[in-house]
Amino acid sequence: xxxxxxxxxxxxxxxxxxxxxxxxxxxxxxxxxxxxxxxxxxxxxxxxxxxxxxxxxxxxxxxxxxxxxxxxxxxxxxxxxxxxxxxxxxxxxxxxxxxxxxxxxxxxxxxxxxxxxxxxxxxxxxxxxxxxxxxxxxxxxxxxxxxxxxxxxxxxxxxxxxxxxxxxxxxxxxxxxxxxxxxxxxxxxxxxxxxxxxxxxxxxxxxxxxxxxxxxxxxxxxxxxxxxxxxxxxxxxxxxxxxxxxxxxxxxxxxxxxxxxxxxxxxxxxxxxxxxxxxxxxxxxxxxxxxxxxxxxxxxxxxxxxxxxxxxxxxxxxxxxxxxxxxxxxxxxxxxxxx
Amino acid sequence: xxxxxxxxxxxxxxxxxxxxxxxxxxxxxxxxxxxxxxxxxxxxxxxxxxxxxxxxxxxxxxxxxxxxxxxxxxxxxxxxxxxxxxxxxxxxxxxxxxxxxxxxxxxxxxxxxxxxxxxxxxxxxxxxxxxxxxxxxxxxxxxxxxxxxxxxxxxxxxxxxxxxxxxxxxxxxxxxxxxxxxxxxxxxxxxxxxxxxxxxxxxxxxxxxxxxxxxxxxxxxxxxxxxxxxxxxxxxxxxxxxxxxxxxxxxxxxxxxxxxxxxxxxxxxxxxxxxxxxxxxxxxxxxxxxxxxxxxxxxxxxxxxxxxxxxxxxxxxxxxxxxxxxxxxxxxxxxxxxx
DNA sequence: ACCCCTCAGGTAAGCGCTTTCCCGGAAGGC
DNA sequence: GCCTTCCGGGAAAGCGCTTACCTGAGGGGT
Numbered sequence: 001x002x003x004x005x006x007x008x009x010x011x012x013x014x015x016x017x018x019x020x021x022x023x024x025x026x027x028x029x030x031x032x033x034x035x036x037x038x039x040x041x042x043x044x045x046x047x048x049x050x051x052x053x054x055x056x057x058x059x060x061x062x063x064x065x066x067x068x069x070x071x072x073x074x075x076x077x078x079x080x081x082x083x084x085x086x087x088x089x090x091x092x093x094x095x096x097x098x099x100x101x102x103x104x105x106x107x108x109x110x111x112x113x114x115x116x117x118x119x120x121x122x123x124x125x126x127x128x129x130x131x132x133x134x135x136x137x138x139x140x141x142x143x144x145x146x147x148x149x150x151x152x153x154x155x156x157x158x159x160x161x162x163x164x165x166x167x168x169x170x171x172x173x174x175x176x177x178x179x180x181x182x183x184x185x186x187x188x189x190x191x192x193x194x195x196x197x198x199x200x201x202x203x204x205x206x207x208x209x210x211x212x213x214x215x216x217x218x219x220x221x222x223x224x225x226x227x228x229x230x231x232x233x234x235x236x237x238x239x240x241x242x243x244x245x246x247x248x249x250x251x252x253x254x255x256x257x258x259x260x261x262x263x264x265x266x267x268x269x270x271x272x273x274x275x276x277x278x279x280x281x282x283x284x285x286x287x288x289x290x291x292x293x294x295x296x297x298x299x300x301x302x303x304x305x306x307x308x309x310x311x312x313x314x315x316x317x318x319x320x321x322x323x324x325x326x327x328x329x330x331x332x333x334x335x336x337x338x339x
Numbered sequence: 340x341x342x343x344x345x346x347x348x349x350x351x352x353x354x355x356x357x358x359x360x361x362x363x364x365x366x367x368x369x370x371x372x373x374x375x376x377x378x379x380x381x382x383x384x385x386x387x388x389x390x391x392x393x394x395x396x397x398x399x400x401x402x403x404x405x406x407x408x409x410x411x412x413x414x415x416x417x418x419x420x421x422x423x424x425x426x427x428x429x430x431x432x433x434x435x436x437x438x439x440x441x442x443x444x445x446x447x448x449x450x451x452x453x454x455x456x457x458x459x460x461x462x463x464x465x466x467x468x469x470x471x472x473x474x475x476x477x478x479x480x481x482x483x484x485x486x487x488x489x490x491x492x493x494x495x496x497x498x499x500x501x502x503x504x505x506x507x508x509x510x511x512x513x514x515x516x517x518x519x520x521x522x523x524x525x526x527x528x529x530x531x532x533x534x535x536x537x538x539x540x541x542x543x544x545x546x547x548x549x550x551x552x553x554x555x556x557x558x559x560x561x562x563x564x565x566x567x568x569x570x571x572x573x574x575x576x577x578x579x580x581x582x583x584x585x586x587x588x589x590x591x592x593x594x595x596x597x598x599x600x601x602x603x604x605x606x607x608x609x610x611x612x613x614x615x616x617x618x619x620x621x622x623x624x625x626x627x628x629x630x631x632x633x634x635x636x637x638x639x640x641x642x643x644x645x646x647x648x649x650x651x652x653x654x655x656x657x658x659x660x661x662x663x664x665x666x667x668x669x670x671x672x673x674x675x676x677x678x
Numbered sequence: 679a680c681c682c683c684t685c686a687g688g689t690a691a692g693c694g695c696t697t698t699c700c701c702g703g704a705a706g707g708c
Numbered sequence: 709g710c711c712t713t714c715c716g717g718g719a720a721a722g723c724g725c726t727t728a729c730c731t732g733a734g735g736g737g738t
Contacts, residue, residue: 013718014717017718025696025697051693053453056696073415104426110386111389367685391725397693
């Protein structure tokens with residue numbers, strides 16, 4: 001394992017010079033020396049120890065990202081956006097999957113803090129659990145107090161920058177579309193109730209119902225996991241519970257796809273008998289039959305913007321945390337028709 | 340930013356003692372002292388600097404993973420498996436997206452080497468590009484010579500352990516299924532030609548053709564990107580080129596889904612007029628209409644096994660690199676019928 | 679009563695870099 | 709021709725930990 005000192009010895013210079021050359025620091029160095037050092041680096045196959053560099057250097061470089069699950073297309077899209085911006089800025093990204101477990105999320109914050117990452121990005125956080133939220137908040141504040149930057153994708157409930165998807169408005173868009181099409185018996189396939197994404201989207205749906213003179217009660221709502229299987233199960237439940245059902249609103253596309261599968265299995269025609277609307281506009285939504293109507297969220301862009309926030313110089317505005325919104329838009333395709 | 344020394348001072352002990360306690364080293368420490376130190380840690384909100392620890396310690400901990408693209412479901416599944424095992428072993432995973440760019444892949448190997456990760460896992464590597472392969476190989480060997488472990492998912496063409504998916508056999512399974520159903524004019528939607536995944540799967544398809552007394556020539560093959568859009572484009576191309584076409588074999592499911600979309604658009608009935616088979620058995624394959632026949636690869640399991648290989652003690656077998664295979668199996672669903 | 683062993687805890691030498699400060703020589707000004 | 713100014717390069721002090729080695733006190737054996 002060649003070290004900086006080995007290279008210096010080999011090239012007959014001091015370690016300071018080698019360091020300056022491999023980091024091409026502003027300090028000028030004679031061309032001849034530079035070449036000699038570079039040759040020594042190549043001969044010895046020297047790879048600087050990033051841990052030592054990090055320790056000796058003042059500034060931080062890598063960015064840590066905590067997501068629920070990269071294999072979920074929702075987060076995969078966001079992650080893609082995050083990486084793109086990070087790579088463009090020459091930053092290393094450390095991705096951590098919390099698998100929706102708040103404790104693991106907490107542990108990862110510690111871990112990234114310990115590694116002195118330049119920033120921590122929380123994607124899809126937000127739990128309805130006061131003790132957890134408080135602990136998370138404490139940890140994030142501590143991290144910030146040591147110079148780390150924090151960016152959150154989701155609700156703005158922690159110190160730090162945030163990019164906030166219009167979940168409530170999106171829910172309203174979905175509900176409004178359905179009611180406007182004449183549906184009155186609308187079932188809602190919701191995600192886990194302890195996630196704020198669920199409650200925010202649900203709130204929008206509720207508001208839409210009220211706007212059209214209806215009410216969304218517990219009977220109309222089935223909670224399940226934010227995935228295909230959860231969607232299928234919830235759809236089955238609602239079908240049993242709501243005899244006159246003519247429309248289903250799922251709080252994300254994976255669940256909507258699961259619902260579609262469930263309906264197909266039972267011989268219920270979509271959209272003929274039941275209309276279905278999803279949320280997120282994931283790639284899959286145009287590949288199912290019928291093509292899914294949904295509420296679009298610019299996921300990759302959200303990722304890019306979050307990384308930009310995380311990377312911005314703390315200097316450029318001592319004006320506190322920045323909060324940006326990401327617009328939800330309605331995308332009507334083939335799975336919704338008027339009643 | 341509290342340091343170990345601060346904690347030591349606060350608790351009135353030496354740094355050695357603090358270090359021993361926070362790492363609960365085997366060296367015994369009086370209970371009273373331990374409590375005092377832990378109290379100081381809590382008061383000062385001390386978070387050890389992982390870089391310093393890494394530098395001072397002999398052993399390495401984190402594992403680096405280089406994948407083509409986490410937002411691709413194929414890699415998302417694999418990554419999921421990798422993480423699971425890593426987390427179970429208390430290891431941090433650093434995920435790097437190469438976006439299928441060999442140069443970036445090379446750069447990431449350096450980066451992970453620099454960070455002195457315990458292991459590097461290459462997922463989906465394999466380029467038909469001798470210079471690149473040679474450079475990659477050199478870098479990996481150097482990394483290994485410094486004590487790093489290497490595991491590759493894909494062809495076993497580098498030093499280090501490997502888990503090898505049966506790509507050739509899988510291709511044969513797909514081809515055999517099609518020919519057995521009576522198809523003779525089979526078009527192949529292939530991935531980028533510089534990827535070994537493409538050529539391996541293609542080779543299997545070729546062998547199946549020969550086994551059934553047919554030949555797969557350039558006319559029958561369209562190369563495109565391994566995604567939905569690529570599949571659609573390639574399908575369009577083959578449709579134009581092969582008038583009598585009755586079956587399409589895509590080298591992954593994303594492309595197959597793209598092909599399905601293209602065929603639907605042109606009013607070609609699947610499987611009535613054209614049968615379609617995919618590869619990988621991604622989640623989406625059961626959600627499209629018709630449900631996709633495909634060749635299944637146990638992706639998550641592959642990830643788990645790769646991580647296990649990467650984590651195994653170098654000691655347990657000085658018997659050189661381990662090579663394991665991952666079986667491909669045929670999954671017939673609704674998109675293939677006999678002619 | 680003396681010696682040796684045990685064991686909790688401290689001392690200090692690194693780990694591999696970066697960077698401040700300093701030095702000596704060459705160049706420029708008068 | 710002498711003094712000042714630059715400028716390339718080196719010495720060395722950390723960065724925040726871990727750990728091999730040492731110390732001193734108490735306990736048991738003879």
